[in-house]
Amino acid sequence: MKLYEHMGKELFARCGIPVPRGKLVETVDQAGEAAAELGEVVIKSQVLTGKRGKAGGIAFVSNPGEAKKEAARIFDLKFDGLTTEKLLVEEKIQIEQELYLALTIDGAARRPLVLASLDGGMDVEEVAEERMIRWPVDNTIGLQDYMVREICRRMGVTGSLQKEFVKFMPKLYRMFREMDAELAEINPLALTPDGLIAADAKVTIDDDALYRHPQLPRITEKTALELKAEELDLAYVELGGDIAVMANGAGITMATLDMVQHYGGDPANFLDFGGGADIDKTTQALELLLATAPKVLLINIFGGITRCDVVAEAFVRVKENKGIELPVSFRLVGTNESEGRAVLEKEGIKTFNSMDEAVRHAVGLTA
């Protein structure tokens, strides 16, 4: 779950990480009032996109009048289809240098990873490999001072700035660990006459750990249908084609989509209803797909922990209760396969043995 900048900064502040003084506002007038209070300010759209700056979502102003004008302009902008609901109005800080600092998870090392560079700012992705220091942190001991000093040495940082980092980084690490963050990114990390200040905050919390953080607000970037799917604990993404696809397992669902495209079809969605779903969940997954009114329904089941008879019974239940009018291509093999086929055959529904056949059949049905 991505957090808005102001929420990330709240978490930072709670861990003792310096952030600029600021106010969260929802209207143009409030933006003016905040500027009147804070003096020279920067106004920042609170949207969940990385390209906010380049898209004009950030403005520096020196008086309340300008603040209102710029706030109004930003409220009217679209960022990848997103609009601004809140603005963060912050005191302008005196930036001597823009650095980059992030903590994330290194899947290859199976450890927290520090990324640090003296070349922060808008184009950090372009920084040369040797100017971006990576340090996987041994999580049995956590981020120790020597690690910070060594990261600094590799960055070419010494003296008082190194001392600043020795104070700063362990706080970010603590926040990263305690909040179950997948990402805690500060870009730019501003070097000011008062030391290091987090001028921005990109924090992502691990969805699977949200239950441990009831105090966090719940934020979503999903469509209404995707939200419905989330409620049902289904992995669902809208894609825009006409063949609705339902499969069990992320890998095979992706492979099914790949195969649909391979044979010239156009998938309507990604829907992985997971392993071991019971009849209710399977029923709900089917109903959700039917509600999107696709041309063809492609079901690809290779039952492992998923039981074929449960899928078949769910299908029959939906057919009986709501009716299934559109053409269906149904592939069903694996655990309790014969029981599942028996259920479907009673209803006159044919199944395929092979994924290849089922996909080609589905694509054929759209022709």
Place this chain on the structure above:
Amino acid sequence: MKLYEHMGKELFARCGIPVPRGKLVETVDQAGEAAAELGEVVIKSQVLTGKRGKAGGIAFVSNPGEAKKEAARIFDLKFDGLTTEKLLVEEKIQIEQELYLALTIDGAARRPLVLASLDGGMDVEEVAEERMIRWPVDNTIGLQDYMVREICRRMGVTGSLQKEFVKFMPKLYRMFREMDAELAEINPLALTPDGLIAADAKVTIDDDALYRHPQLPRITEKTALELKAEELDLAYVELGGDIAVMANGAGITMATLDMVQHYGGDPANFLDFGGGADIDKTTQALELLLATAPKVLLINIFGGITRCDVVAEAFVRVKENKGIELPVSFRLVGTNESEGRAVLEKEGIKTFNSMDEAVRHAVGLTA
């Protein structure tokens, strides 16, 4: 540093460990007032001894009048020479069973150690080995729930009491680690209708880690001279004999005392002035010893990190400034030995090569 019961309980409470409601009082009248407020109470002398209960330092009373009487009685008691300066007046809790729980440091395992028993109370030291569960905690992962469950299984604890322990023990572990405790002992750990309550608290903080805990009060059990020695960062213990002993290193100081006794002498003290002491510290150590007015001074130096010339110069300095009238037996070998001897010989002071000779000479001087 041992903490008084009420301080230990404060640390417990801060970590969410249940303790009885109570008041710390300094006078008989305050004890009466506390009893008036709390009802049936237990009055406990706040002294740093383990035998307080058996020595009459704990009283159960049911009204303010009794409370004052018992408070007065306890204020008059002596515990191994210690008197009571404060009383803890606590609500009487309904104890169904007295358990034992402690966290300490297992030198053999180099790990924190949980000690737990269903047989808590006054005679816990007598509990049979198999009734006292020991669990060294792997400190790279800390006290996990499964460890608590396993400790419970070995104690024979199941059901709701096990669930209580799963909540309780990790709090004690956290406090133990965060506060640099050498010991966090609860005896008795009271099982009450409201769950587990720490009815007592014996907490010892690692002296070497006190610098990390400036918020803790400083408590001492030392004599005035020992305190002075502590200020000078000397390891000093009064022993009561007439041969003042000064050596460098705890082991050799102990061995010197052993040898003094072996040859029929009576050491006045243990004084280890440590390794690598500079001239000022060595001077102060000598002055401290002379201030105790012993019959004989025995100095046993085997210089490693300690430099013989530094010790010799310190001796000469004290001799010149304050005078050293009593007979001295001086053994001096090791790092910069010849330089040290030269300094002493200029002052007409003879040194011994062997510890054995020096000790026998010192004992002879007391005859």
Place this chain on the structure above:
Amino acid sequence: MSVYINQDTRVLVQGITGRQGSFHTAQMLAYGTKIVGGVSPGKRGQVVEGVPVFDSTFEALESHPADASILFMPAPFAKDGALEALEAGLKIIVLIPESIPLHDAMDIMAYARQKNAVVVGPNTFGLVSSGSSKIGIMPGRYFVPGPVGVVSRSGTLCYEIVGNLTNDGIGTTTVVGLGGDRVVGLHFVDVLKKFEEDPATETVVLVGEIGGSAEEEAAAYISSSMIKPVIAYLAGRSAPPGKRMGHAGAIIERGRGTFESKVEALSEAGVKVADLPTAVSPLVKNALDKT
């Protein structure tokens, strides 16, 4: 020969009294897996599918020595269960649960490293020594002995491909599910090394997907150190670009992680990359015919 497990591997089932735990205990026993005990706190004395249940792994091991453990508990309790199994001395831990918090997974992996233990998963179907022992939730009948080693990031897709092989009369030595999470215990390289060393494995199938850099690392290893032929299939060719993890994601991956980068890396390492899952089996047949 066997990789990681064989017919003598003694297995504990943690969370044996749950719905999944008991179901798959029966399935594993039916396959031939040597399950020696089950663990379910508070359920000591119960018997599940003929398997005695204990309150803790420590208790189970007192009377029933074991080598491996498979965990079926809900995700919030998986870290506790995994650490318990590791401290108790088990050397192969199979983590079935999905949705284990990433920081928990990192803690588990760090402790496993300390204990020199192998963690399979989390979010895996487990692993199987075909015809001998399965520690996992895969449908047993597709896993018949043969000369092919299979390692996969995804579950059902792996069954699909192994099913095709089986239908074509090609069996497997060992099949390992790495698990679909961002932090997992085994990576492709670990398993490829085992396959390269295993005399019974003649050809290797690698089933990957987009995201991460495990396939690129596998390609580097194959290129430098493998002699046995490797056939790959990668899912996600048609997937829209995923939502980025700040700049850090891009910085870490540095262009790796895409379908194209993985196909290129593997192809350069001499791996035949199948277009469709159904194309894997013919490529394997080809490779086996040549050896």
Place this chain on the structure above:
Amino acid sequence: MSVYINQDTRVLVQGITGRQGSFHTAQMLAYGTKIVGGVSPGKRGQVVEGVPVFDSTFEALESHPADASILFMPAPFAKDGALEALEAGLKIIVLIPESIPLHDAMDIMAYARQKNAVVVGPNTFGLVSSGSSKIGIMPGRYFVPGPVGVVSRSGTLCYEIVGNLTNDGIGTTTVVGLGGDRVVGLHFVDVLKKFEEDPATETVVLVGEIGGSAEEEAAAYISSSMIKPVIAYLAGRSAPPGKRMGHAGAIIERGRGTFESKVEALSEAGVKVADLPTAVSPLVKNALDKT
């Protein structure tokens, strides 16, 4: 032969620019120790006694490979320095500082276990392979080659005893200071095992003291597994009983820890326990004459 270290052991000095660090660097070099580099954050480029100084162990090791490190920093920084040395890959860490917090020491030992490294100390004089290399602060001239292995909890007392041996013409193979703290890396048993295996060591001297149970554990090991003769001296016969650590102290020690218990345990294990430190050397001479 050598135990833990020999003349080829390459040593880093952490905290080399301090008073103690630079003094003992000179002393160790004079003894023959192969010191390859020093570490002192912020002091890169300095040279101490001819030894180049680096900002970190990592930096030092980039150009100056090493096997061991000796630490001279103040106690509050010792944990950081020790963990750094361990993560950088050094396998022998000698912790000179005293007053390291016990919880820091436990953290250091846990990480050392992970890294399969040996920690000597804290609060130790270090260790010396007599005539070849010393990593520590002991006065070099007493440590001359010979057939006796010495292991001690205390420092100066050990010099005393080794000094007596030297004066009597008896040299040492290796002398190890375990350190005087409650949590130390090496225990008697670890070093006794090495001495038992070391062909150059004919007789072993153990210098113990009251408190803890390390001597009793040593006695159990000697009784079950040692053939070489062991001579012991224990300090603290005349010490008043120490202040107790709650009931827990008594529960842990269960009667061990006293002078009498240690003497009894060692005597029963066949160890000759000397009455006085000066009595050790004659007993060693006796033992050597017999072998």
